[in-house]
Amino acid sequence: MIDQASLAAAIADRASFAEAMFEEARAASADVEGVTRPAWSAADMAAARILEREAKALGLETEWDAAGNLYMTLPGQDRAARAVMSGSHVDSVPRGGNYDGYAGAVASLVVLAACRDLDVTPPVDLRAIAMHGEESVWYGIAYVGSRLAVGALPAAELDRLVRADSGRTLAEHIRECGFDPDALRKAPPPVTPANTRAFLELHIEQGPVLIDRNVPVAVATAIRGNVRFPYARCLGAYDHSAACPREYRQDTVLATVELVSRLERFWHEQEAAGAPDTVFTVGKFFTDPAEHAMTKVPGRTDFTLNFGATSKDFQEAARAEIHRLAEEIAVSRSVTFELGECVGSDPTPLDPVVRGHLRDAAAGLGIGSHEMATVGHDASIFARAGIPAAMVLVRNQNGSHNPHETMELADFIEGVKVLGGAMLAAAANP
Numbered sequence: 563m564i565d566q567a568s569l570a571a572a573i574a575d576r577a578s579f580a581e582a583m584f585e586e587a588r589a590a591s592a593d594v595e596g597v598t599r600p601a602w603s604a605a606d607m608a609a610a611r612i613l614e615r616e617a618k619a620l621g622l623e624t625e626w627d628a629a630g631n632l633y634m635t636l637p638g639q640d641r642a643a644r645a646v647m648s649g650s651h652v653d654s655v656p657r658g659g660n661y662d663g664y665a666g667a668v669a670s671l672v673v674l675a676a677c678r679d680l681d682v683t684p685p686v687d688l689r690a691i692a693m694h695g696e697e698s699v700w701y702g703i704a705y706v707g708s709r710l711a712v713g714a715l716p717a718a719e720l721d722r723l724v725r726a727d728s729g730r731t732l733a734e735h736i737r738e739c740g741f742d743p744d745a746l747r748k749a750p751p752p753v754t755p756a757n758t759r760a761f762l763e764l765h766i767e768q769g770p771v772l773i774d775r776n777v778p779v780a781v782a783t784a785i786r787g788n789v790r791f792p793y794a795r796c797l798g799a800y801d802h803s804a805a806c807p808r809e810y811r812q813d814t815v816l817a818t819v820e821l822v823s824r825l826e827r828f829w830h831e832q833e834a835a836g837a838p839d840t841v842f843t844v845g846k847f848f849t850d851p852a853e854h855a856m857t858k859v860p861g862r863t864d865f866t867l868n869f870g871a872t873s874k875d876f877q878e879a880a881r882a883e884i885h886r887l888a889e890e891i892a893v894s895r896s897v898t899f900e901l902g903e904c905v906g907s908d909p910t911p912l913d914p915v916v917r918g919h920l921r922d923a924a925a926g927l928g929i930g931s932h933e934m935a936t937v938g939h940d941a942s943i944f945a946r947a948g949i950p951a952a953m954v955l956v957r958n959q960n961g962s963h964n965p966h967e968t969m970e971l972a973d974f975i976e977g978v979k980v981l982g983g984a985m986l987a988a989a990a991n992p
């Protein structure tokens with residue numbers, strides 16, 4: 563069995579291999595600023611095909627599932643034993659950063675490449691995976707590729723989910739990329755607890771904490787769940803801005819502002835009362851450009867609400883508070899709130915044993931690390947499917963979901979060392 567220090571050295575030697583894949587993917591999906599890789603688009607598939615080509619060059623086994631997820635396998639000594647899997651998504655938000663997701667897919671291949679360089683045959687298969695549709699911006703729900711990999715997306719969704727930019731269904735896009743949505747309706751899922759012993763995901767942090775703590779990596783403690791209203795709207799009445807007195811107005815902007823500001827107060831109160839790791843975001847808030855005007859009372863406002871938390875109790879409280887406030891404000895301001903579909907996910911605890919492998923690898927290699935909760939990632943889908951999952955987060959600059967997101971290659975390599983050490987530990991663990 564290979565020791566972690568030798569593996570770490572081989573991973574460091576693969577820095578330019580990783581960098582070349584990052585730059586090639588960036589060039590293949592460059593937008594006006596940043597990168598745009600819509601889930602199941604040419605740019606998204608191009609990013610995956612870079613990985614496939616390099617995996618083949620390394621002599622790894624490569625395979626696509628019916629959804630177009632890519633698997634790259636370094637065969638182990640016992641081919642029948644449950645594999646250790648690592649990877650992430652290759653799609654991005656519009657004009658997003660190159661490393662959100664792609665760093666994790668590249669990282670998993672770098673670990674396999676380093677094992678190849680050392681001529682190591684691990685005790686069990688090590689598998690890298692590249693997935694699609696993690697970003698909810700494309701189909702309105704997140705983790706589409708990982709859900710398909712573990713069989714956690716009902717078949718009807720293939721025809722119901724519509725991509726935001728094209729208006730066409732998930733099934734159509736999967737077929738257009740050369741894969742088989744009909745097989746997804748019948749075939750058993752490719753990734754199960756019976757064939758996969760652990761799932762480890764490297765992901766950029768997407769926040770400021772590791773910069774502040776001055777450490778390159780963190781081991782995630784849990785994945786926040788969400789309570790989201792992606793299609794909420796407030797309906798009132800358009801009116802003359804000067805001629806309509808206050809008591810006759812049905813002003814949807816002021817009503818929605820009140821709702822949002824009272825939800826912010828609720829969030830702060832809950833935090834003060836000890837609810838851990840909670841966040842609240844109103845990412846969209848707009849009037850209709852076809853109808854709005856400075857001289858009109860706004861009769862319609864569309865908006866989104868998005869709470870995140872590691873506590874299910876907080877999620878329930880937030881959902882109840884949204885409904886309670888919407889009802890109250892609708893009456894006091896003579897408007898109607900149509901909150902629309904409530905989507906989201908439960909918080910996901912990560913596996914203590916696999917988290918321990920990551921912590922031990924960081925400590926054993928002398929890499930400074932931190933522990934913190936993180937946001938929704940593909941790892942949560944594997945965890946919910948019963949596969950022990952854990953995540954290593956890598957320090958990155960300028961947040962994420964914006965074109966200025968970036969990451970130091972040296973920090974990435976530290977993260978891959980931790981990932982690789984933990985993958986070997988998981989492979990050795992029965």
Ligand SMILES: [Zn+2]
Nearest residue numbers: 651662663696
């Ligand atoms: Zn991501």
